[in-house]
Amino acid sequence: MRKGIVQLVAIGVVIGVAVALVAVLFQWLPESASEEFDRIQDIYWFATWMSVVIFAIVGAVVVYSVWKWRVPPDDDAEGPPIHGHTGLEIAWTAVPAILVIALGIVSAVVMSKNGETKDDALQVRAIGQQFAWKFEYPEHGDFESGELVLPVNQQAHFTMEAVDVIHSFWVPNLGQKMDAVPGIETTINVTPDRTGDFAVVCTELCGLGHATMRARARVVTQAEFDEWIEEQRT
């Protein structure tokens, strides 16, 4: 029996290491460019390590059992009549419960942090329309831009509107996403922490041109941003 346990654990470790390598060797997430996405990535890794362990356990038991206790088709014996084990059943009810509640708490904390709007946040209105995005900066004058420009290290508070159908604003590197819904206003916060060029994509099916409803997002320094605002005003 002891040998069996060792073999089982060995299979579990092999599967776990293989899955963990898949998790770390590929870059699954786009490089984060916002404080919000940094926090989201932390939870992502929490969930990933949890998943690796659970998958390794299930995989190990399945592989080990089939390897160890497979019988030829003409075998007509019966297995031991084990109907259950209260301790085990309590364990696999309680342990996942603790894990998911922990994940829930961590998620709720991140959610509330990502939801805090600072008083000095830059106000941006994002308007979705078949099939283009428009951005307005109400504090900086009366102009529209087809390109999203944000200053680095400055929280931006987005208010979304939709003219016709539901659209969804997403910048993969900034990690934040929110639907623009006709008839209501929705909001989201983004605090870019790195300059660069990123893509804005629409992620809610909005009709024939949905796939091509993209825009450019530029995160620039505060000085460059001020300059850009001046250009837009004139």
Add this chain to the structure above:
Amino acid sequence: MTATHPEPDVQQYPAHFEPPHGSTWKSFFGPGLVRGAWMAVAGFVIGMLLVLALRWWWGWEPLWNTEVVLVVGAMVLAPIGFLAGIGSFDYWLHYISGRPTQPEDHSGHGARTWKDYFRVNTDHKVIGIQYLVTTFTFFTIGGLMAMFFRAELAQPGLQFVDSQTFNGLVSVHATLMIFLFIIPAFAGLANFAVPLMLGAPDMAFPRLNALSFWLLPIAGLMFVASFLAPGGAFGAGWTGYAPLAEGQPLGQTFFNMGVQWAGASSIMTALNFLVTIITMRAPGMTFWRMPLLVWANFTTSLLVVLATPFIAGSQFFVMFDRIMHTSFFVPEGGGYVLGYQHIFWFYSHPAVYIMMLPGFGIVSEVISSMSRKPIFGYRLMALSLLGILVLGFSVWAHHMFVAGMADWLRVPMMITTLLIAIPTGIKVFSWIATLWRGRIHLTTPMLFALGFVTMFVIGGLSGIYLGSVPIDIAASDTYFIVAHIHYVLFGGSVFTIYAGVYYWFPKMTGRMYSETLGKWHFWLTFLSFNATFFPMHYVGLRGMPRRVFDYDEAFGNMNLFISIASFVLGASFVLFVYNMITSWQRGPVAEANPWRARTLEWQVSSPPPIFNFDEIPQVVGGPYEYGVPGARHAILTPTKEAQKEAEEVHA
């Protein structure tokens, strides 16, 4: 012990094996497909004239409105005409109108030739097979659509189709797979197995059962026919979100109405299952002695009955907005756009469990009998089904974390969503504990069951990612979601449907499938399934939204790989079809109980006698007592002896 099965008593059922006979006149006016066809046409004409007459009466311009004529004529009255024509309502109409009802002659029971599968048949075993053949037909159509748009997606940009057709293909693919394959395929398997497992001669309402089957092809044809509508098939996704759906061309109405027919079919079947399970259990079959497949269908039916009316409502509202100019979801008219999503997901989340719980039941049967061990923690397995049932109604808004709904709803919905992992985890751990120290027969159904357990764990774990609101904000509406639902619905549900079809194939047809082909089918499906859907997690997280025909060139190679894998996945299905058809025709004759299982359906001949049991079985113990010395699930002998024997067993 196996009961003997004498030929059914000819005196008792005089017209038992007699097909309806008669002249040309009778084949034209008697129940059947011919009458169904002309009554469908008549129904359409009546509907069209009714619309024209009313519009003329009120002086509405223009007199001809294609959409209204189609809704009333082609999508309501023509199907009713068809159903009346094939004879679904004959008995009831006789009864209601006070005419003498024809005594039940049982000629609509059982199937002697393949033609008997094309009539209104009230035998649950025939209906089960009708369901399975129909649903696999639509599975084929939906699968071909998937391969078609995977061909389109192999390269960025548009190659083969225009964007409306692309959206149509994606939407119809999902709709067929959900409403015409997974949900009804489970209903078909359960139709066949549940009455047998309960020791019942048939379902509680055989005529209703036949009617609920015949509603399905109507729904399926509507979805497929939408490609012929001017403007193309419905292209707002299977979710049909308002207000996009309200501005769609005519094809959207086919979705709105098709869902009604498919939904009506589900509700009728579910009511039938509930009544059958509650009232038609054999003596001694207490709830705690029911096989887990029966438990699974009991909870699924509760979900269907409670939830399905919500999707019916959501689609009616959208249709009313479209053709009657109401404003349920039109903000300018005071409508509430998010209302659609709340109503839709109040059905469509429980629908995920409707598409999963029967599979849990199938896998419990397969794993227990193939491991030669009692199912681990039987009562907790049943209770966790009920736990999923209750929690399943409290998580719908997790589909709306980025939809702009009230902020306070997010945390409670996240918590209930994560809590569902607990009963689901209990089931997974209990299955693998059932394997432990068993004597494992690695047959094809068992391979699919084990494939299901591992793939469903991946789908469940990606579900935990999505349950966490912050991760969902990043991953929602991307290919990560596409990967997740295919791990749950393909690696989950479809694998269990395969397991179920292979497992009950000998019982249904009386013949054995080819084990070699079955294993090839499994490994090819398993590998190409993973090659197709696992990389989708990656492209999704990296920034590829779902439902797009064009995407960033960075994802080009990965999408090419996915497309090629999806064609292999499609090819693996050919093996399955070939195996099923040739084995049904000339496979080796199957024993009554090739798996040496304990549940009741295996204690009768393969295929089972026309009324299932010659004597009502007496249930004396649990269904999975493998390896327990002297344990019996049921005694199938004439009733008095059974009672005596039951008393002895108890003593």
